[in-house]
Amino acid sequence: MTPLAAVLFRDMRIAVRVGGGALMGVLFFLVVVTLVPFAVGPDLALLKRIGPAILWLAALLASLLALDRLFAVDHEDGSLDLILMSRAPLELVVAAKGIAHWLTTGLPLIIAAPLIGLFLNLDASAEAALVVTLFVGTPALTFIGLIGAAIAVALRRGGLLVAVIVLPLTVPVLIFGVAAANAAAVGPVPFGTPFTILCALTLASLVVGPFAAAAALRQEIE
Amino acid sequence: MRLTAVGLCCHRGGRDVFTDVNFALSSGELLVVTGRNGVGKSSLLRTIVGLVRAASGRLVLDGANSELTIAEQAHYLGHQDALKASLSVLENLRFWAEFLGAVRTDVRPALDAVGLEELADLPAAYLSAGQRRRLSIARLVAVKRPLWLLDEPTSTLDAAALECLAGLMQAHMTEGGLIVAATHTDIGLSATHELRLDRAVAHPIASATVRDGGAL
Numbered sequence: 001m002t003p004l005a006a007v008l009f010r011d012m013r014i015a016v017r018v019g020g021g022a023l024m025g026v027l028f029f030l031v032v033v034t035l036v037p038f039a040v041g042p043d044l045a046l047l048k049r050i051g052p053a054i055l056w057l058a059a060l061l062a063s064l065l066a067l068d069r070l071f072a073v074d075h076e077d078g079s080l081d082l083i084l085m086s087r088a089p090l091e092l093v094v095a096a097k098g099i100a101h102w103l104t105t106g107l108p109l110i111i112a113a114p115l116i117g118l119f120l121n122l123d124a125s126a127e128a129a130l131v132v133t134l135f136v137g138t139p140a141l142t143f144i145g146l147i148g149a150a151i152a153v154a155l156r157r158g159g160l161l162v163a164v165i166v167l168p169l170t171v172p173v174l175i176f177g178v179a180a181a182n183a184a185a186v187g188p189v190p191f192g193t194p195f196t197i198l199c200a201l202t203l204a205s206l207v208v209g210p211f212a213a214a215a216a217l218r219q220e221i222e
Numbered sequence: 223m224r225l226t227a228v229g230l231c232c233h234r235g236g237r238d239v240f241t242d243v244n245f246a247l248s249s250g251e252l253l254v255v256t257g258r259n260g261v262g263k264s265s266l267l268r269t270i271v272g273l274v275r276a277a278s279g280r281l282v283l284d285g286a287n288s289e290l291t292i293a294e295q296a297h298y299l300g301h302q303d304a305l306k307a308s309l310s311v312l313e314n315l316r317f318w319a320e321f322l323g324a325v326r327t328d329v330r331p332a333l334d335a336v337g338l339e340e341l342a343d344l345p346a347a348y349l350s351a352g353q354r355r356r357l358s359i360a361r362l363v364a365v366k367r368p369l370w371l372l373d374e375p376t377s378t379l380d381a382a383a384l385e386c387l388a389g390l391m392q393a394h395m396t397e398g399g400l401i402v403a404a405t406h407t408d409i410g411l412s413a414t415h416e417l418r419l420d421r422a423v424a425h426p427i428a429s430a431t432v433r434d435g436g437a438l
Contacts, residue, residue, distance in 0.1 A: 001327070006320035010309070017308035078302025085271050085293040086322060221273065 003088040004096045011100035021066030022104040029062040029109050033116045044121045051120030052130055052181035059109050059134055060141055060167075060174055066105055067145040068162040070097060071153040071217060080153070084221060094217070095210040098146050106138035122185065129184030129191065133198060137177040140202040143209030144169045150213035153220050173201050223249045223285040223368055225270075225292075225400055230279035232265050239265045243279070245417050249368075249398040252391070252411060256404075257419035263404035264301070266419070267371045270402065271298050286368060296369040301377075303358040307347035311338055314346050315360050324365040332364035336386060351378040359387060362394075370394060372403040384410060 001009070015022040036054050037047060074080040083093055113134055117127045148166035152158025179194035230243040239262040247253045255263050268274040270281060271293040283292045305314050315329045333339045336356040341349070349357065355378050362370055370391070376384055388410035391401055403409060 001320045003321045003323060006317055010306070010313075010317045010321075013313070014306055014308055019308055076302070077306070078300050078304040079306075081268075081273055081298060081300055081302075082304055082318070082322070084273060085296070085298060087290070087294045088321070 003086065004092055007083075007088075007093055007096040008100045011097055012104055015066070015100065015104035020104075021069070022108070025062040025065050025105040026108040026112050028065055029058045030112060030116055032058040032061070034119060037119055048121045048123075048126070049186060051117065051122045052126065052133075052185055053178045054120060055113060055117060055130060056134070056137075056174060056178045056181065059106075059113070059138060060170055062109055063105055063138060063141040064145055064163060064166060067101065067142070067149050067166075068152060068159040070101060070146070070149040071213075072149070072155070072158060075153045075221070080217070080221065084217070090214040090217065091210045094146060094150070094213045095143075095206075098143050098209065098213075102139050102142040106134075106142055109138065110134045126181070126185035130181045133177045133181045133195065136195070136202055137173050137198050140173045140198075140205040141170055143202075143205040144173070146209045146213040147216065150216035150220065153217060173198065173205075176201060223283065223398065223400060225369060225402075226280075226282045226284065227270070228280045230266070230269065230281065231277040232262060232269050232274060233277035234265060234274065238277075240419055243417070243419070245415060247400050247402065247415065249285075249400060250395045251414035252395060252401045252403065253415045253417055254403050254405060254409070254413035255417045255419065256406070261419040263419060264373050267298065267300075267373050267402060267404055270371055271296050273298075283369065292369065295367055296371055297362045297365070297367045299358060299362065299370070299372045299375055301373060303354045304361075305346045305349075305354055305357060308345060310343050310345055311349070311357055312342040314357060315364060318361045319364040322361075322365040322367075329360070329364045332360040335363045335390065336360045337383070352380055352383060355379055356383055356386075359390065363390060368399050370399060370401045370403075372401065372405075374405055375403055376405060376407050376409055 014020050033054060040046060071080065074083065084090065110131055113131055114127045117130060122130065145166050148162040151165060152161045155161060176194045176198040179189065180191055180198055183189045183191045183194060225247045227243055227245050231241045232239040243266060245253060255266060257263055265274055269276050272291065281292060283295065286295050312329065315333060319327060319329045330339065333342055336359050338353065338356055338360065346354065346357065375387060379387060391411055395401060
């Protein structure tokens with residue numbers, strides 16, 4: 001197994017074991033979205049209109065939930081020292097950790113989204129659009145979040161700091177993700193325009209995220 | 223193979239941790255770094271592997287693969303054990319073997335070498351401090367690297383484990399490996415060189431002397 005595959009499988013294995021964060025994100029997602037109809041009231045038209053926005057917002061917060069500890073735990077137990085010393089390029093190790101985080105946090109959200117969308121009176125086409133936009137958009141959330149997690153690596157309680165750093169950077173993803181999902185559900189904007197921009201944001205974050213996070217880790221570790 | 227440090231200085235947190243450290247170490251030799259707490263033993267080891275940037279000075283590993291950095295040819299055994307509590311003993315060791323690019327992926331012989339073979343399937347969370355230490359030492363056995371940097375390798379180890387560690391270090395040196403160990407206690411091996419880091423209380427700048435150096 002290559003070093004990068006080893007990191008990917010190790011992180012996924014840790015996430016699904018006791019104390020790992022894999023199911024925390026999807027549980028948080030379910031709880032938040034379930035509470036919305038109780039807060040808003042049984043206005044089906046209103047729920048249908050705000051549904052995609054609520055689901056996206058919950059997905060954004062759920063993605064960040066397990067992210068703040070992503071590098072901090074490796075820093076505390078000394079693994080990060082060995083990772084920094086290794087032959088594997090740090091950028092790719094960071095990307096492998098990001099992929100593992102997305103597979104254990106982002107992917108369960110996407111699988112749960114159609115079910116939970118029923119609570120918000122979404123119809124089939126709106127749900128399909130939502131799943132597609134989440135599938136394209138959540139990797140961007142993880143990879144932007146990597147930067148915040150790397151900056152907060154040496155802080156004991158960096159969770160809030162990560163949120164403060166990362167949330168403003170995720171605003172464009174949120175805007176275009178919700179716009180695309182809404183376009184398919186209620187119109188009148190065509191689906192393609194915001195969706196294309198969402199794809200572009202994700203592609204850019206996949207490239208920028210690992211490099212920025214690796215640079216932050218190198219600076220921080222001294 | 224030969225590890226040489228010339229005029230190595232380290233500057234951290236606005237003060238000089240150590241200045242002008244010189245040593246030379248050849249294949250099959252052991253350098254023991256001693257000195258009081260906070261004198262910069264750990265910083266010296268971290269400087270050698272590049273985890274701390276040297277303010278000045280030169281570090282060269284001659285006779286090794288010139289395409290790799292010193293860190294990539296070294297094992298660093300720090301204060302932390304780099305173990306994940308939720309993974310089993312075997313999974314922890316196998317991960318490091320795969321990540322560090324071991325030629326042989328069967329890590330059980332390395333577990334045998336440190337006497338943890340019966341605990342292979344136990345989650346690392348249940349290990350005692352000494353067993354955790356032994357598991358991180360198994361990493362050095364599982365992946366072959368010419369240079370070992372050991373920071374307080376004897377801490378938390380019992381007498382049997384100490385003997386085992388001394389045996390592993392001796393075997394590594396017999397195969398032509400180099401070892402730099404920072405320690406307070408006797409590690410049960412005769413050091414080829416001893417580097418004593420000193421800092422007089424009155425002077426803010428550290429000075430280092432090589433005793434029984436010979437190689438310089």
